[in-house]
Amino acid sequence: MLQNMSRDIHNTRQKKKICKGSIEKHQRKYGYIFALPWIIGILLFYAYPLLSSIYYSFTNYNVISKVSWTGLENYEGLLKDPVFWTSITNTIVYALMSVPTSVLMGISLALLLNIPIKAQGIFRTIFFLPTLVPVVATSIIWQWLLNPQFGIVNFVLSKVGIAGPPWLGSPYWSKPSLVLMAQWAIGNMVIIYLAGLQDISQDYYEAADLDGANWFQKAMCITLPLLSPVIFFNMIMSIINTLQVFTLPYTLTYGTGNPANSLMFYSMYLYNNAFAYMKMGYASAMAWILFIIIITITLFVFRSSTKWVFYQDEN
Amino acid sequence: MFSNKLKIICLLLTSFMIAGTLSSCSSSKSVNSNNKKADKVEISFWHNWATGPAGDSIKKSVLDFNNSHPNIVVKPLFVATDGGDSITSKLLTAVAGGNPPEVMLASRYGVAEYMDALTLVTDLAKKDNITKDMFYPWAWDEASYEGKLLGLPYDGTSRALYYNKDQFKEVGLDPENPPKTIAELTDAAIKLTKKDGNKVTRFGLIPWFGEGWLYTWGWAFGGEFLNESTGQVTANDPKIVQALTWMTGLGKQLGAQNVSSFVSSAGTNANDPFISGQLSMEITGNWTMASIKQYNPSLNYGVTNIPTPDGTNFNTFVGGRVLIIPKGIKGEKLDAAWTFIKWMCTTKEGQSLKKITGEFPAMPSITKEIYANDKMQQKFIDVLPNGKNRPVILAGNMMWDQLSKAPDLIMNGKGTPQSVLDQITKDINNEIAKKKAQAK
Numbered sequence: 001m002l003q004n005m006s007r008d009i010h011n012t013r014q015k016k017k018i019c020k021g022s023i024e025k026h027q028r029k030y031g032y033i034f035a036l037p038w039i040i041g042i043l044l045f046y047a048y049p050l051l052s053s054i055y056y057s058f059t060n061y062n063v064i065s066k067v068s069w070t071g072l073e074n075y076e077g078l079l080k081d082p083v084f085w086t087s088i089t090n091t092i093v094y095a096l097m098s099v100p101t102s103v104l105m106g107i108s109l110a111l112l113l114n115i116p117i118k119a120q121g122i123f124r125t126i127f128f129l130p131t132l133v134p135v136v137a138t139s140i141i142w143q144w145l146l147n148p149q150f151g152i153v154n155f156v157l158s159k160v161g162i163a164g165p166p167w168l169g170s171p172y173w174s175k176p177s178l179v180l181m182a183q184w185a186i187g188n189m190v191i192i193y194l195a196g197l198q199d200i201s202q203d204y205y206e207a208a209d210l211d212g213a214n215w216f217q218k219a220m221c222i223t224l225p226l227l228s229p230v231i232f233f234n235m236i237m238s239i240i241n242t243l244q245v246f247t248l249p250y251t252l253t254y255g256t257g258n259p260a261n262s263l264m265f266y267s268m269y270l271y272n273n274a275f276a277y278m279k280m281g282y283a284s285a286m287a288w289i290l291f292i293i294i295i296t297i298t299l300f301v302f303r304s305s306t307k308w309v310f311y312q313d314e315n
Numbered sequence: 316m317f318s319n320k321l322k323i324i325c326l327l328l329t330s331f332m333i334a335g336t337l338s339s340c341s342s343s344k345s346v347n348s349n350n351k352k353a354d355k356v357e358i359s360f361w362h363n364w365a366t367g368p369a370g371d372s373i374k375k376s377v378l379d380f381n382n383s384h385p386n387i388v389v390k391p392l393f394v395a396t397d398g399g400d401s402i403t404s405k406l407l408t409a410v411a412g413g414n415p416p417e418v419m420l421a422s423r424y425g426v427a428e429y430m431d432a433l434t435l436v437t438d439l440a441k442k443d444n445i446t447k448d449m450f451y452p453w454a455w456d457e458a459s460y461e462g463k464l465l466g467l468p469y470d471g472t473s474r475a476l477y478y479n480k481d482q483f484k485e486v487g488l489d490p491e492n493p494p495k496t497i498a499e500l501t502d503a504a505i506k507l508t509k510k511d512g513n514k515v516t517r518f519g520l521i522p523w524f525g526e527g528w529l530y531t532w533g534w535a536f537g538g539e540f541l542n543e544s545t546g547q548v549t550a551n552d553p554k555i556v557q558a559l560t561w562m563t564g565l566g567k568q569l570g571a572q573n574v575s576s577f578v579s580s581a582g583t584n585a586n587d588p589f590i591s592g593q594l595s596m597e598i599t600g601n602w603t604m605a606s607i608k609q610y611n612p613s614l615n616y617g618v619t620n621i622p623t624p625d626g627t628n629f630n631t632f633v634g635g636r637v638l639i640i641p642k643g644i645k646g647e648k649l650d651a652a653w654t655f656i657k658w659m660c661t662t663k664e665g666q667s668l669k670k671i672t673g674e675f676p677a678m679p680s681i682t683k684e685i686y687a688n689d690k691m692q693q694k695f696i697d698v699l700p701n702g703k704n705r706p707v708i709l710a711g712n713m714m715w716d717q718l719s720k721a722p723d724l725i726m727n728g729k730g731t732p733q734s735v736l737d738q739i740t741k742d743i744n745n746e747i748a749k750k751k752a753q754a755k
Contacts, residue, residue, distance in 0.1 A: 060753040062431075063407040063408070063410075063411050063432075064407050064410055064411060064429065064431045064432040064642070065431040065754065066431075066754075068753060070753065077749075149514060149515070163513075170727075171727050255716075256716065256719065256720055257720075258720065258723050259723050259726075259727055260720075260723055260724050260726075260727035260729050261720070261724070261729075272716070275403075275404045276712045276713075276716070277428075277710070277712050277713045278428050278429060278712075
């Protein structure tokens with residue numbers, strides 16, 4: 001009797017397992033079916049072109065002509081191409097100028113916009129508005145503002161007694177001009193910093209007040225460390241975006257990178273090769289080299305993040 | 316669990332989504348082939364002239380053609396450009412996807428680079444007795460590559476030196492006797508430039524502004540960019556080096572820093588510094604006359620041919636368009652497309668419509684006829700038979716980009732005219748050789 005009971009219980013347990021198993025399988029099947037459109041989409045429109053471009057980077061693909069395998073010729077050609085090296089240098093120099101500037105300005109602006117004053121909402125809106133301006137409009141506006149002869153910026157500077165630099169007309173001032181234009185539209189980053197600032201508990205500040213800390217000490221010892229995950233995120237996004245900068249310099253210089261190739265960035269050269277010079281294979285090789293560069297830098301930053309990023313839920 | 320209403324709503328939504336996805340897929344058979352009217356052949360015509368006189372000329376051309384050819388219906392379709400003047404990448408995508416338009420209006424320059432996407436018309440032209448001597452030499456040459464005709468040339472644009480007569484009088488130059496030689500031009504440019512301390516308030520001439528490309532001046536100085544017999548690019552032809560030296564020399568004399576910065580944010584049309592009086596002389600095309608009429612009709616200006624070193628043998632840089640038939644068009648669509656481009660490019664009716672845009676037909680006889688009474692255009696037309704077209708090579712766009720950047724590089728101290736042009740010649744010839752090798 002006891003044996004039968006235990007056998008029954010064992011069988012029921014088995015049946016339950018089987019029943020549970022088939023329900024899960026059943027639900028899983030539907031899960032896959034519902035995810036199928038997205039999976040097809042990502043395979044067709046993302047994975048397939050991605051993998052094709054690896055293949056095409058080893059050929060002389062130009063969309064319409066017969067495709068023939070050229071091996072490493074594109075990559076070798078790139079290494080010997082002076083414009084390629086110019087574009088890499090320009091892009092890295094620009095990133096080195098732009099990322100620290102935007103991080104510093106973003107944090108400072110966010111700290112200022114976090115001060116509880118009456119017009120806080122208005123100020124936040126004002127500083128966010130420039131991000132809504134389309135890039136082409138931004139480039140036209142700034143072209144005129146920074147015009148060395150007739151622009152407002154040099155006019156105002158001359159009133160203060162400073163001879164304004166030639167901005168976009170000089171190869172040395174063109175990248176700083178671009179950095180300036182990019183800072184005008186950091187509203188996006190500021191919003192994210194503001195969100196991060198709200199996360200910092202007031203308890204810390206109250207404790208600091210009790211200890212008699214001034215605003216600088218509070219900023220350095222409380223705000224920045226607790227904000228570091230957000231800073232980390234923004235830094236990575238900023239690095240990835242500035243290394244791929246395209247629209248602003250392209251519309252400013254009509255794709256030429258003038259003056260003197262100082263604004264010839266990597267993505268611009270890639271675009272010209274792909275669509276103007278009909279060298280899609282060459283451009284695909286450029287794209288994958290850029291991928292490797294960005295991945296390397298990103299991994300490096302991730303590695304270094306363990307030293308300075310402080311997550312609140314860790315102890 | 317689900318109520319009946321909810322089930323029906325979900326079903327409807329799903330069917331809409333599926334229908335939407337399916338309808339956005341295009342079939343390789345063009346929609347036109349489902350046309351039930353067996354007697355009318357529909358062909359699509361891609362162009363990038365939407366508005367203004369250019370758009371009007373397209374509308375009128377299509378209307379006139381459709382009326383005079385009752386068994387063909389041309390459907391014009393405006394296609395936005397992807398930077399500059401070309402809709403090439405859209406054409407390539409369409410050809411690769413198997414549903415290209417039957418006819419496309421394209422810039423003649425650079426067609427050779429995508430000739431694999433075209434149906435060549437060499438045999439069609441031969442069959443219909445369309446020959447080189449019907450057109451201006453540049454029209455036929457720029458539309459041909461190695462003996463193959465890539466399309467029929469449609470029109471041409473011409474350039475000259477515009478000068479501000481009032482400002483000429485102001486500095487003591489004779490407004491009715493504009494510069495003919497380079498020396499006179501240099502002299503005038505220096506006299507006309509006004510400085511206010513360190514800032515320049517008015518430039519006499521900025522050689523590379525407007526249409527003052529290295530091509531323009533290279534040809535004015537008597538140089539050639541391509542050795543026809545060897546197919547080698549000769550951007551470092553001594554006369555072209557001379558032209559570039561003159562261009563950058565004058566630029567430096569007027570203040571190099573200022574010149575680059577002036578150019579990089581000056582605009583066209585309403586912002587054109589010639590129209591606003593901040594530039595006394597400008598090399599630009601015949602289309603600027605319409606802009607001047609619109610934006611500053613009181614401007615007292617004159618037009619003269621582009622000066623040459625010795626004051627004779629004037630020529631000009633000629634651009635323009637061609638009508639092409641993409642690859643993959645066959646049968647009665649091909650016949651209809653060929654009829655259309657023949658009408659546009661070789662008949663009086665088709666070519667006369669260039670009067671609407673103020674540009675020049677590719678056929679000399681018609682140009683002379685429609686502009687017989689237009690004094691202003693005469694300077695442009697006189698020099699057309701001697702017009703020069705850019706070399707038709709497999710690296711055309713690259714050559715254009717590099718030559719356009721040459722003055723800028725030299726002004727910023729990145730080389731001498733000789734070294735820069737030597738490098739460009741080497742690079743472009745290498746590129747052409749590479750492309751030829753890969754095409755085999």
